[in-house]
Amino acid sequence: MTKRIVIAGGGAAGFFAAIAAAEADPQARVDVLEKSPELLAKVSISGGGRCNVTHHCFEVDRLVQHYPRGAREMIGPFHRFQPRDTVQWFESRGVPLKVEADGRMFPVTDRSSSIVQCLLRAAREAGVRIHTGRGLRAIRPRSGGGFDLDLTTGDTIPADRLLLATGGNKATAGYRLAVSVGHTIEPPVPSLFTFNVPDESLHALAGIAAPNAVIRAPRERVEQIGPILITHWGLSGPAALKLSAWGARAFAEHEYRAELLVNWQRDGLVALKEHIAKNRAEHPARTLAASHVLDVPARFWEWLCCKAEIPPDRQWSRLSKAEGERLIETCTASRFTMNGKSIYKDEFVTCGGVRLSEVNFKTMESKCCPGLYLAGELLDIDAVTGGFNFQAAWTTGWIAGQAMASA
Ligand SMILES: Cc1cc2nc3c(=O)[nH]c(=O)nc-3n(C[C@H](O)[C@H](O)[C@H](O)COP(=O)(O)OP(=O)(O)OC[C@H]3O[C@@H](n4cnc5c(N)ncnc54)[C@H](O)[C@@H]3O)c2cc1C
Numbered sequence: 001m002t003k004r005i006v007i008a009g010g011g012a013a014g015f016f017a018a019i020a021a022a023e024a025d026p027q028a029r030v031d032v033l034e035k036s037p038e039l040l041a042k043v044s045i046s047g048g049g050r051c052n053v054t055h056h057c058f059e060v061d062r063l064v065q066h067y068p069r070g071a072r073e074m075i076g077p078f079h080r081f082q083p084r085d086t087v088q089w090f091e092s093r094g095v096p097l098k099v100e101a102d103g104r105m106f107p108v109t110d111r112s113s114s115i116v117q118c119l120l121r122a123a124r125e126a127g128v129r130i131h132t133g134r135g136l137r138a139i140r141p142r143s144g145g146g147f148d149l150d151l152t153t154g155d156t157i158p159a160d161r162l163l164l165a166t167g168g169n170k171a172t173a174g175y176r177l178a179v180s181v182g183h184t185i186e187p188p189v190p191s192l193f194t195f196n197v198p199d200e201s202l203h204a205l206a207g208i209a210a211p212n213a214v215i216r217a218p219r220e221r222v223e224q225i226g227p228i229l230i231t232h233w234g235l236s237g238p239a240a241l242k243l244s245a246w247g248a249r250a251f252a253e254h255e256y257r258a259e260l261l262v263n264w265q266r267d268g269l270v271a272l273k274e275h276i277a278k279n280r281a282e283h284p285a286r287t288l289a290a291s292h293v294l295d296v297p298a299r300f301w302e303w304l305c306c307k308a309e310i311p312p313d314r315q316w317s318r319l320s321k322a323e324g325e326r327l328i329e330t331c332t333a334s335r336f337t338m339n340g341k342s343i344y345k346d347e348f349v350t351c352g353g354v355r356l357s358e359v360n361f362k363t364m365e366s367k368c369c370p371g372l373y374l375a376g377e378l379l380d381i382d383a384v385t386g387g388f389n390f391q392a393a394w395t396t397g398w399i400a401g402q403a404m405a406s407a
Contacts, residue, residue: 003028004158005404006149008136009165009174010034012043012390013376013397015119017163020401022126028405030128035135035152035172040116042167046390047104048346051112053090054083054394055387056099066388068191068246070381073356074392077364081395083387089394093118104386136166137173139181145371161371161404163364165397168350168377178354178378182368186380188352189252193244193341195260197234201303202336206232208300214263215239217338220250225266233342235260238385241344245384248351251341258338264304265294269332276316276324284317291316294331304330349389353380363403364396371407373400 005021007014010032022030038044043051057063060078064071087097087105095118097105107114123130135152139162142148147159166174170188179185213228215235222243229237244251251258265272275293283291289312292301305312308330310323319327354374358367366372375396383389 003160005030005161005163006136006147006157006159007032007163007165008177009163009167009376009378010036010039010130010132011165011167011376012040012393013167013378013400014163014165015040015123016394016397017165017373017375017401017404018128019119019122019126020398021405022123022128022401024402024405026127030126031157032123032128032130033134033136033151034130034132037132039130039132040119043116043119043390044112046112046347047106047387049112050106050110051115052104052106052347052385052387052390053097053115054086054105054391056083056103056105058082058084063388063391066386067381067383067392068248069351070356070379070383070392073359073361074381074395076361077395077399081398083391085398086391086394090115090118093122102386135173136164136177139177139369139372141181141369141371147371161373161407163373163375163400163404164378165374165376165393165400166378168353168382170350174378175353178374181366181372183358183366183374184355186352186355188350189248190341190343190348191245191248191351191382192241192344192348192385194231194236194240194344195234195244195336195338196256196340196342197260197336198339199234199336201306202230202234203232205230205300205303208297209237210262210264210296212266213237213239214266215243216261216263217243217247217251217258218261219254220247220258222247222250228262228264234338235262235336236344242384244341245351245382248382251338252351256338256341260336260338261333262336263332264296264334265331268294269328272328272331276319276327279316280319285315287313287315288319289313304334307334344385347385347389349382350377351380351382353378356380362399363407364400365403365407373404375400
C-alpha cells in the first residue's frame, strides 16, 4: 500500500520536509496542507523582501551559539544538515546564494521570490501535492498506528506519518494540535524586538549609531556587544535585538519594563579617562563641547554631557572631580528605562513552543505520539537575526522529511 505522508503547514519547514520526503521515497504520497490561501508567506516577506536564507557559519559549535533556545538539541541535527548544506541545496537547484560582510546569506538576485519559486518547483518536480485553504483541525491517532486527520474544509483524510510544521504563531492551531496528542508547550512570547525608551532627548538623536557598544539589562542578567542604533522611539540595532532574544522570557515576565545600561564605546574606559585628564591639563580653557572625548557626533557628545548634568559650555579646568566621574559613568553605563517594545519589521520570531525534551532530534519524531513529527518554529527553538531562524526550519524540516520517508 502507498505510504501517506501528510504535512501540516506550507512554510519553510513544511516545504523542506515535503521535498525531502518525496525525493527520498518517490513511491510515497506526500501532501502539504496549508490553511491559508498563501504558500511560503513568511519566506516572501523575509529579510525585507530579500530572504536572509541562512548564515555563513559552517562550524556547528559556533553556529549553535546563535540560538538562545535549542542550542544543545540542534548540535546533532546541524551535524547532518547545516548552512553549507543549505547553500548547496539551493545552488544545486539553480539558486546561488551570496554572503554579505556580516555573514548573512541571500539569493544573488536579492529577491525572496527566487527562494519561493525554487521551493515550489522542487516540490512540484518531486510530486508533492499541495493544498491551500485546507488546514488541519484535529488529529485522531488510530489504535493500529497512523492517523485520521480532520480538516478545516470538513473532510477527513488518513495519514501514516504526520508532520506538524505550523509555525510559531499562537493564533494558529499548531500548539493546540500538539497538546491534543500529549505535548507540552513552553509559553510563547515574542523575540527579536526593539526597546521603547520614553526619553525625548534620546529620540532627538535618532539615526546615530554606536558601532561597538555594550547593552545590558541587569535584572534580566543579559548583556550583548555590537552596534546600537538610536531610533525615534528608543534603542535598536544588532546588539539590542540580540539582547531581546537572550532575555525574551525575562523581559516578558517583567512586562517589558526594565532598566537598560549602555556603554557607548566598548573598551573605551582607559582612553576616556586619558582624554579627560589630557583636556584638563592641556586645554583647560576649552569647553567640553569644543573637544569631545568619545569618537561620536558632536550633538551626541553634548547629549552625553547634559545626561551627566554638566553644561556642555563648562570649561575643562572647571570640571569637578564628581562631574568627571559622572561623565565617565554616563559614557560607560548610560541608564535608560525600557517601557514596552516595538516590532523589528525585518524579522521576528516566537520564543517558546513544543518542549524539546519531548522530541527525538535524530528523527524529529514526537516521543509522545508515534508517527507524529515536529519541525520549524512550532518547536521551542529560536535564534538571533541573521538567517539562523530559517536554518533551524530547513534543518528540522529536512531531518523530519528523511525520517518520515524511511520509517
Ligand atoms: C517579517 C519576518 C521576516 C523574517 N525574516 C527572516 C529572515 O530573513 N531570515 C530568517 O532566518 N528568519 C526570518 N524570519 C523568521 C522565519 O520566517 C521563521 O523562523 C520561519 O518562517 C519559520 O518557518 P516555519 O515553517 O516553522 O513556520 P511558518 O513560516 O510560520 O509556516 C507555518 C505555516 O503553517 C500554516 N499553518 C498554521 N496552522 C496550520 C494548520 N492548522 N493547518 C495547516 N497549515 C497551518 C501557516 O499558515 C504557515 O503558512 C522572519 C520572520 C518574520 C515574521
